[in-house]
Amino acid sequence: MTPETAYLLYFAFALGGAGVYFLLPRGEATKPAIGALFGLGSLIALALVLSTRIITPDHTTYYFYLFSTIAIAGAVRVITHPRPVYSALYFILVVIAVSALLVLLEAEFLAVAAIIVYAGAIMVTYLFVIMLAQQTSTPHYDSRSREPLLAVMAGFVLMAAIATRSADIAPSQVAGASTALNNASPIVLVSDDASGDSSTTMDEALSSSNTLLVGASVMTKYVVVLEISGILLLVSMVGAIALSRKRVPMEGYRPTAPPLGQIGKEVEPY
């Protein structure tokens, strides 16, 4: 990356930091219009930088620009919207945009799984909890941020550091990546010694299906991790039930009245 490109990248992040600072809820001091203007400038500068990194644009380039713009704008709204319900809805938008980017990276199975798990399951749980703690108006802690200036500075310096290193991936490393993916060593899922026909069909299926490749990788190379994640899910389920259950007194149980002067001194946790 040439120094000019690096400085343009830093300029984009400085603009973006200013935009996020103005967009963060700070009570009366929030200035969404100025923040949006800074954000737009930052996105344009970022697109200029990225256009120098994309050496041979093809039809996926336009989709990349579209979905990454949606992802970044949605992410900014997730962290700046004063109402948590809208934050959760914008997060679904981010998940869908990131899934589209995953499709562009030929990770179709992971993209669909992310949409189902995130937008379908996790976000519904979040929305339930938000509804549970429903407030009539925006409470004061949602309209005030904690140390917005310092947090934005720290976050965007980190962003510039990671992104500058990331932008230096040499193009030669990726040459022929898709052919390597297609010529991945055939994994024998079912051992059959008699017929040669099924192995060729397995090869064709492996070269054509992303789901088969990922499944073979998860079920052979990372099978221990798969088992551990199952245990982890079980532990999480038990923990969540133990944490959030309501203690109901037994049938016919009447607590004895506390002595006078002790009422109100000790509060039952539930």
Place this chain on the structure above:
Amino acid sequence: MNSLAEYSVISAILFALGLVGFMTRRNLIVIFLSTELMFQGIVLNVVTYARLHGNTDGQAFGLFMLVIAAVEAGLALGMIVLLYRRRGTLDAEAWSFMQG
């Protein structure tokens, strides 16, 4: 050939935005939403490198990361329900005495 650096840059941006949200917001639910945003950035980065090296290891990692995100969301939301029942507010500052 493209270098895929552009996807990596986008993932860095998503991660850092989640970090900013984690540090600035005071609502417990939005704090955990910010961690999910960081997870999205990491998944994108892992899959980018999987594509770069031409194998599917990164996609397997992304799948396990999805599991971790589900575990984290389940436990975190259980905890948020508990804390909300105790204090009647989602403000993280209501628990600031825990900082010692």
